[in-house]
Amino acid sequence: MNIRKILVVGGGTSGWMAAASIFKALPNVEVSLVESKSIPTIGVGESTLGQFNIFLDMLGLKDEDWMAECNATYKNGIRFNNFNDLGSSYDYPFGGRDRIDIKNKWAAVRDCYNLPINESYNEWHNDNSLLMKYNRCTKNTDGLLDAFDFRYDTSYHFDSKLLAEYLKKFCTGVEHHYDNIVSVNKDENGYLTSVVGEVHGDYTADLFIDCTGFQSRLLEKEMGSEFLSYKPWLDNDRALATHVPYKDKSKELVNFTRCTGIDSGWVWTVPLWNSLGTGYCYSSDFVDDDTAEIQFKKHLGTDDVDIKKINIRHGIHKEGWVKNVVAIGLSYAFVEPLESSSLASTHECLLRLVRTLKDRDCCVNRFDADLYNITSANDIDSWRDFVAIHYAASSRDDTRYWRHQTQEKSYINLGRGKFIKHNVINDGITFDDKYQGLSQNLYGYSGGWTYVMAGNGYKIPAHKRQQEYNAYQSYGLPYSSDEVEHLYLQWRTRIKKLTSEIQKLPSHDIFLSQHIYT
Ligand SMILES: Cc1cc2nc3c(=O)[nH]c(=O)nc-3n(C[C@H](O)[C@H](O)[C@H](O)COP(=O)(O)OP(=O)(O)OC[C@H]3O[C@@H](n4cnc5c(N)ncnc54)[C@H](O)[C@@H]3O)c2cc1C
Numbered sequence: 001m002n003i004r005k006i007l008v009v010g011g012g013t014s015g016w017m018a019a020a021s022i023f024k025a026l027p028n029v030e031v032s033l034v035e036s037k038s039i040p041t042i043g044v045g046e047s048t049l050g051q052f053n054i055f056l057d058m059l060g061l062k063d064e065d066w067m068a069e070c071n072a073t074y075k076n077g078i079r080f081n082n083f084n085d086l087g088s089s090y091d092y093p094f095g096g097r098d099r100i101d102i103k104n105k106w107a108a109v110r111d112c113y114n115l116p117i118n119e120s121y122n123e124w125h126n127d128n129s130l131l132m133k134y135n136r137c138t139k140n141t142d143g144l145l146d147a148f149d150f151r152y153d154t155s156y157h158f159d160s161k162l163l164a165e166y167l168k169k170f171c172t173g174v175e176h177h178y179d180n181i182v183s184v185n186k187d188e189n190g191y192l193t194s195v196v197g198e199v200h201g202d203y204t205a206d207l208f209i210d211c212t213g214f215q216s217r218l219l220e221k222e223m224g225s226e227f228l229s230y231k232p233w234l235d236n237d238r239a240l241a242t243h244v245p246y247k248d249k250s251k252e253l254v255n256f257t258r259c260t261g262i263d264s265g266w267v268w269t270v271p272l273w274n275s276l277g278t279g280y281c282y283s284s285d286f287v288d289d290d291t292a293e294i295q296f297k298k299h300l301g302t303d304d305v306d307i308k309k310i311n312i313r314h315g316i317h318k319e320g321w322v323k324n325v326v327a328i329g330l331s332y333a334f335v336e337p338l339e340s341s342s343l344a345s346t347h348e349c350l351l352r353l354v355r356t357l358k359d360r361d362c363c364v365n366r367f368d369a370d371l372y373n374i375t376s377a378n379d380i381d382s383w384r385d386f387v388a389i390h391y392a393a394s395s396r397d398d399t400r401y402w403r404h405q406t407q408e409k410s411y412i413n414l415g416r417g418k419f420i421k422h423n424v425i426n427d428g429i430t431f432d433d434k435y436q437g438l439s440q441n442l443y444g445y446s447g448g449w450t451y452v453m454a455g456n457g458y459k460i461p462a463h464k465r466q467q468e469y470n471a472y473q474s475y476g477l478p479y480s481s482d483e484v485e486h487l488y489l490q491w492r493t494r495i496k497k498l499t500s501e502i503q504k505l506p507s508h509d510i511f512l513s514q515h516i517y518t
Helices: 013-025 052-059 063-070 102-113 117-125 128-134 160-170 289-300 342-359 366-392 400-408 414-423 433-437 448-455 466-475 481-502 508-515
Strands: 005-009 030-035 073-075 077-081 089-093 155-157 175-178 181-186 192-197 201-204 207-210 227-229 238-244 256-262 265-271 276-282 308-311 315-317 325-327
Touching: 005 013, 005 201, 013 030, 013 052, 013 160, 013 342, 052 155, 052 342, 063 160, 073 508, 077 128, 089 117, 089 128, 089 448, 102 117, 102 481, 117 128, 117 448, 117 481, 128 481, 238 289, 256 289, 265 289, 276 289, 315 366, 342 366, 366 400, 366 414, 366 448
Parallel strands: 005 030, 005 207, 030 175, 077 256, 207 325
Antiparallel strands: 073 155, 077 089, 181 192, 192 201, 227 315, 238 276, 238 308, 256 265, 265 276
């Protein structure tokens, strides 16, 4: 299949991200985009991950170019309140040192001094945790923080509708149409030859990118790719979303997304430059929509909000690339936004597609599509598992919803069964290198799992040092008591000094005023 002309169908964030990627990375390919004026975009999606910078790199965009137009702010991690238990809180700071020796040192010190698992784990492994704790920002040009790369260990909050608007302007070489696609034409082998618009008739292309959101107009409706629900892993199928004004911006504009567990799900709080984006993600198996709205408003402390209701379609299509149709974004898959993985999956799929087309000089075969499908599905399934572990590892059982998550539901399907088979061993460790490996993405090892497990009180084994860790668990400390005391004092001294330096850095709102909203 020779691809010289690509049509993107859909003008939400995914559609414009797709058009921008192809326009920028494949200059010899003709790109057009058709979007409906009458079918609305999903209109939420404000929190992203560090990999977003790789997408920005591909487009050649710097923060100063786009952030101010999209009400964007920085994000150093995610804080989970009331997830492990009512009243509890843990942080997932991005980045961090994945040095294989330090986890065993931490384990030795932790047990000797009876340290709180989550806080001590974060402080040992990731200086970014202190930026989150004190709501401070730095580009780290003076190397104050160890192993902190501002560009890739910081991500963004932004208004995804405004990002789509920005990318629309960026796509100067992309032909743009407003039309409703109502049918398609196929050749004798089942490949699309054109999609048919209500207004302008046929739109021809060699490859069609379906960005039509949950409708999956081309992939599912025309190409018949089966939808595989994530319901056995994840229960939340509804969301209520809104924006609220800041009461005290200097305090509320924090450098992290907050996820707070409430009665039948959880509430996100995303600090944008102009307001706080917030929403309740819940399961209709445990609460009806009206009661959910009451719970959400009670959490917000106000009735005076315009609420948008969203039905979530949780799952993935069996194949994202079928013949000459590739679905990107919600039309392909969705995992609830607890880990802000949706736009991350979108740009990872886009990078994968662009790389495939580039490497193969735009002449692709079924094998290329199969490779794309296997990697994309593995990637998104691993997000599903990562999100599920936030519930699986929790101890909450104070409502019917939380009891179901932590006491009744089995997680035997995590990692397609690999979890139980390979990773439950009789010494209290509940996952190991193989399981962590599931969180690997295109860009290498990501340590997110460890922060969530530590946040839930699990003792984290050293990556790739399983045997050593098991030996420690079974036979005692590999370090003498003098060595442990030395490690402890060294760590405390370092954290004390670093804390004092970090408190001198600008807070998030001031940092944004200095660098972006000047
Ligand atoms: C509750 C919730 C919270 C979320 N939070 C986050 C988050 O924090 N972080 C994150 O990364 N992601 C999040 N997401 C996901 C994020 O919203 C989406 O990934 C993102 O907005 C992209 O959506 P999309 O472009 O794929 O689909 P949509 O926004 O639905 O766009 C679909 C487009 O297709 C067009 N279209 C549809 N049918 C036709 C047709 N027949 N003809 C022509 N055009 C058509 C529509 O007009 C529209 O332009 C969240 C999603 C939900 C549901």
